[in-house]
Amino acid sequence: MILFRYLTREVLLTMSAVAGILLLVIMGSRFIRYFSDAAEGDIPVTILGSLMVFHLPGFMELILPLSFFLGILLAYGQLYMNSEITVMVACGMSPMRLLRVTLLPASVVAVLVGLCSLWLTPAGALQTEAALEEQRSRLDVSVLAPGRFQDFGGGRTAYISDFSSDGTEMQEVLVHEQPVAGAEKTHSYVTRAGSGYQETSMETGSRFLVLEDGERYGVTPGKQAAERLTFERYTLRLGLSRNRQELDSLEYATTTELWNDPSPRAQAQFQWRAGLPLMVFVLALLAQPLSRVNPRQGRFAKLLPAVFLYVAYLSLLLAAVDAVGKGVLEVALGVWPVHGLFLALGCLLLWHSQRKGMR
Known part of the structure; x- marks a missing residue:
């Protein structure tokens, strides 16, 4: 022993x-x-x-x-x-x-x-x-860095100039949405806003990017026409929580x-x-x-x-x-x-x- x-x-x-x-x-x-x-x-x-x-x-x-x-x-x-x-x-x-x-x-x-x-x-x-x-699958404020273009999947790219003092609100937000292959929409959207913040729906679990005081442009490659939308408040859906069974x-x-x-x-x-x-x-x-x-x-x-x-x-x-x-x-x-x-x-x-x- x-x-x-x-x-x-x-x-x-x-x-x-x-x-x-x-x-x-x-x-x-x-x-x-x-x-x-x-x-x-x-x-x-x-x-x-x-x-x-x-x-x-x-x-x-x-x-x-x-x-x-x-x-x-x-x-x-x-x-x-x-x-x-x-x-x-x-x-x-x-x-x-x-x-x-x-x-x-x-x-x-x-x-x-x-x-x-x-x-x-x-x-x-x-x-x-x-x-x-x-x-x-989602754009999260916690991973954004001021002064940098960042890809978040789904054909989305975001840019912010700065955060507020408490870190909850973004300043000078730019979001580019490229059409995903196989999707019905062929427009390429560029959204600019003076400020924005993120919120989550308690009922559905969906995440949204809320933009304020800005403009949204939509263009289709090969066409001269373009869409322009001016808004005081615009909500951009970022996505649902993914099920792990996927x-x-x-x-x-x-x-x-x-x-x-x-x-x-x-x-x-x-x-x-x-x-x-x-x-x-x-x-x-x-x-x-x-x-x-x-x-x-x-x-x-x-x-x-x-x-x-x-x-x-x-x-x-x-x-x-x-x-x-x-x-x-x-x-x-x-x-x-x-x-x-x-x-x-x-x-x-x-x-x-x-x-x-x-x-």
């Missing part, structure tokens, strides 16, 4: 350090991307935190298997360097017993990965896309929906999600014999080959998912041969380590 706690602590501490570094790098990269979009006025700054939280499960489902794999390599490699494994062998520790000890924390990591891949990641992706889609991509579908969908694309997505927890156990089986190093070699001697092996595993898995989705591979066969291949490789390496001994 003492030995089990010691080995588990070493592996999990090393895994946590690696996972923290990888998560910091990936989250930082995504945050910079979203922050750049917010600086351009594409999304409001207020939803940046929510977007990062929604992306977290998708990052963790890929980071945890890799960090656990590296955690075993580095932790056990250090034990070999300090000759602690030699002492364990003298006390009756065999590779199979060490594997049983390793599989216990692997089970915890696999549960976390399965929780992310089967439930949290698709839910977070749906929330992220719904939030971004809502920003694309986001029907398989990436956002629940695992139950994928299980009940017999299409190759749905089954490929399901096998990808279900295969990630299995990947944790296969990587644990591969990492144990790969962590065996000579004290003269150093603990990082087999780290680079192990990383290449992980990249090959993940690349073949992604290629198999793509092939199943396109119908090149049979759904019944799926991605499981890839897992079987590396499982067999892990068993071969473990057998070789058992035969050679843990000296």
Whole structure:
């Protein structure tokens, strides 16, 4: 029991350090991307935190298997360097017993990965896309920046000169509406107003841009005639709240929906999600014999080959998912041969380590 706690602590501490570094790098990269979009006025700054939280499960489902794999390599490699494994062998520790000890924390990591891949990641992706889609479908005062033309989707472009002191009213507003392809209206409208503000209907949820003291021009390309409207108050409908059910991509579908969908694309997505927890156990089986190093070699001697092996595993898995989705591979066969291949490789390496001994 003492030995089990010691080995588990070493592996999990090393895994946590690696996972923290990888998560910091990936989250930082995504945050910079979203922050750049917010600086351009594409999304409001207020939803940046929510977007990062929604992306977290998708990052963790890929980071945890890799960090656990590296955690075993580095932790056990250090034990070999300090000759602690030699002492364990003298006390009756065999590779199979060490594997049983390793599989216990692997089970915890696999549960976390399965929780992310089967439930949290698709839910977070749906929330992220719904939030971004809502920003694309409406003109929101919170993302407007004075002195800049900004595109808000639907063929609309807006410009304001400044905000009022309390930030609720816009000054010198210009809105250009380009006809959308396939729409009945062919006019291109330009609306200018001295001021404007945004309001939301409590009954329908519709959003409106209320413009005051301005003019509205409508022209049709190729025609000399034009429309001109002078108004004291003009209400421009920005759009309704989007229903999340419109986001029907398989990436956002629940695992139950994928299980009940017999299409190759749905089954490929399901096998990808279900295969990630299995990947944790296969990587644990591969990492144990790969962590065996000579004290003269150093603990990082087999780290680079192990990383290449992980990249090959993940690349073949992604290629198999793509092939199943396109119908090149049979759904019944799926991605499981890839897992079987590396499982067999892990068993071969473990057998070789058992035969050679843990000296």
